[in-house]
Amino acid sequence: MTSTDPIVGSPNGAGPANALPAPAEPTIADALAAIARRSPASPAVGRRGERLRTYAELHERTDRLANAFTAAGLRPGAPVGAWMEDCPEYLEVYLAAAKAGLVVVPVNARFTAEEARYALDRGDVQALVFTDGTAPKVEEAAADRPLRLTLTPGTERVAGAAAYQDVLAAAAATRAAAAVPGDAPYIMAFTSGTTGFPKAAVLTHRSVMTVCRSQVAATRLPAYGVRAHTNSMSFTSSVSAHLLPTLFTGGASVLMGTGWHVDDLLDVVERYRATHTTIPSPFVRDLVEHLGGAPDRLGSLQSILHAGSKVDGSLLQQLGELAGARFVEGWGMTENSGGLVCSTSALDVLGASPIGSAVFDTVGRPVPGVEVEVVGADGAPLPHDGESVGELLVRSPSLVAGYWRDEAATAKAFRDGWYHSGDLGSIDAHGYVRVVDRRADLIVSGGMNIYPAEVERVLRTHPAVAECAVVAGPHERWGQTPVAVVVVRPGVSLTQDEVIAHCRAHLAGYKKPTSVLFVEQLPRNSSDKIARERLRQIVAAAAG
Structure with missing residues (x-):
């Protein structure tokens, strides 16, 4: 009996004797290398108010970091913890991990030492990169954990950490491209933990690349644009569904960091000629109020995405009227590798939706390539009548591989190719999806x-x-x-x-x-x- 290779899908990975080898699936590391070759001087990433690093610099720096990880004894599949505040080095950790075949374990910058320790232990982290804001908690969180490498780009050199820049300077500046299987784990994303200890969803290289492609359509990303990045990088989707797709399109990302206000965001739009951004729920009303007096401040923006916690449809309609075709409402989740499964279209916002202004009470329609279904308590499909409320199921090529070392949770959430979201909602005859509530929150x-x-x-x-x-x-x-x-x-x-x-x-x-x-x-x-x-x-x- 022959075995089937899980990557190439033929017995033992063998084909005809004269066949050419199957090309490796491209990863985000390959996308970075390609952009650095064709547009080395183009800006890639940086904090607002600072010079943006170019793609040539980003490519070389992440080659060096990947080489440093390898030199420290990290082998493909080894988890690397990133307990960091928003900074360009955070994105470099993701990209270097992709180059070396490592798994990124993002640890929320707001975690206590106890919470961080759970993530580090659960992820079996073998290296850690941290910043000054998390440094006071590092020694407690990482106590007794045998780490092969500890780095910081900051000044707080606790827990025997090496200086990030010194490590890069000592590492080789180039690295041979490595073939990484598409189904290899890339990111271990801890869920929010609203009901207990968080689960770790496993994003693969393939699922992340699929999200990069789908986000271009779902959020109407322009090629070679500029992202005003408002989301905390502690949230996995902030990177997988926003920063990496911007990189995938050859664009630049300006990190807003913490403590920004709507005026700051609009200043960044004007200064950097930003083309796309995301507006978190707490800032929607502020943005509406600002634009009511100065709608021209949107300037170069082509896409303004809102997704996440619910906002009243009437308020979203006001934003849609002010932003016009720029506005996108969506629904996504960590289990879809952070990407959207539904979004509104430009025509929806411009008043051409078949359901009129009621579209602002929906999250739009499924993204191309994604299916959304609604089922009753018995698992049977419910009619798409806009009234029948049941659990929303998602089938998408961007779904995660499951939950890390948690077969029971994986089997419960992922069945027959469908992800059982736990969200309650309805679907109407035009395919628009309304998310009503979390099933666990139903009274x-x-x-x-x-x-x-x-x-x-x-x-x-x-x-x-x-x-x-x-x-x-x-x-x-x-x-x-x-x-x-x-x-x-x-x-x-x-x-x-x-x-x-x-x-x-x-x-x-x-x-x-x-x-x-x-x-x-x-x-x-x-x-x-x-x-x-x-x-x-x-x-x-x-x-x-």
């Missing part, structure tokens, strides 16, 4: 389903509400009841009765909150998502 009160997002949408229309979240609280008769957790805007007052009355005016009686908790801020996890499990604990404690 069942007296047998009635209540979607927190629906109640939150109404709460956010109250002028005194700055932020809000709705979770299930215990109820002696109904089992569960919706409880609103509210952050009030500065300088105004708001009472529980006013909140409940506002909801009663806009929602069926069983959906309105029965109690309200006022807090200074909502708890969030390391991905800046609302930590609903923590909120449920707070609500349960308040209920006694």
Whole structure:
């Protein structure tokens, strides 16, 4: 009996005696090398306000770093931890790992030492690169871990770290291209951990390259453009679905870093002639307000993507009216290698959608090559009528290989080629997808389903509400009841009765909150998502 080679797919990898060898699948490292050859002087990446490194510099520096990793004894498949704040060196770690066949384990810069230790141990990290902002926690997090190499581009040389620039200077400046199998692990992306310890999704070289191609269409990326990069690089999708696709198209990325405001973003657009960016949910209203007075400040922008936590459709419509065909709404996930599975089109935003302005309450339609289906609790497909709500399933060539060393979680989430997202939603007859809520966040009160997002949408229309979240609280008769957790805007007052009355005016009686908790801020996890499990604990404690 012959075996089948998993890469070339023929018995033992052998073909006809006179056949040419099958070409290796291209990786992002090959894309970098090609761009550096044809456009060596083109800008590639840098912080705002600083000179951008060219593609020639980026290619040489990542060759040197890959050689340093190899010289330290790291072999293909070895995990490299990156516990870093946003900086060009962070992207260099990703690219050097691709060249050396290593696996990047990004560790969120906001993690505590305990959280980071879990990621380092779970990923079996053999080398670590960190920056000054995470340095105070490194020794505790990496204690007793045998690391072959520890580097920092900063000044805090803790845990025996070598200076990043010194290591690069000592390494060879060129490196022979290596064939890396397309299904080899490339990135170990830890999920948000909203329900417990985070799982590590395994992105492959093939899935990342597929995302690079699909993001060009999904987010309407221009070739050789300039990205104003607003997302934290601690989030895997920030790199795999935004920085790497920009590199794939020969573009430049300007890192906004932390602490920026909408004015800063628009200044970067003007100074660098940025062509595309992403607007995080907390900044959507600010951007709308800024553009209301100066719509011409969008200037060179060709694409403004919003994806992530929900924003009211009415607010997105305002942004769409101001930004025009530039605006893109989408839905993606780590399990799709960070990339979008659905997005709106330019015609949608320009008023040509067959569902009119209701398109702003959707995440658009599936990206070419991606399938989205909706199923009931029994797993049977539901009609595409825009009303039937069930779990949304995704089939995509960009899906991750599974969860690292977690066969049970992999088998539960990935079945028969479909990823079971855990998101509840509907699909209409035109293929538009509406994401209603997370299945785990559904509130069942007296047998009635209540979607927190629906109640939150109404709460956010109250002028005194700055932020809000709705979770299930215990109820002696109904089992569960919706409880609103509210952050009030500065300088105004708001009472529980006013909140409940506002909801009663806009929602069926069983959906309105029965109690309200006022807090200074909502708890969030390391991905800046609302930590609903923590909120449920707070609500349960308040209920006694």
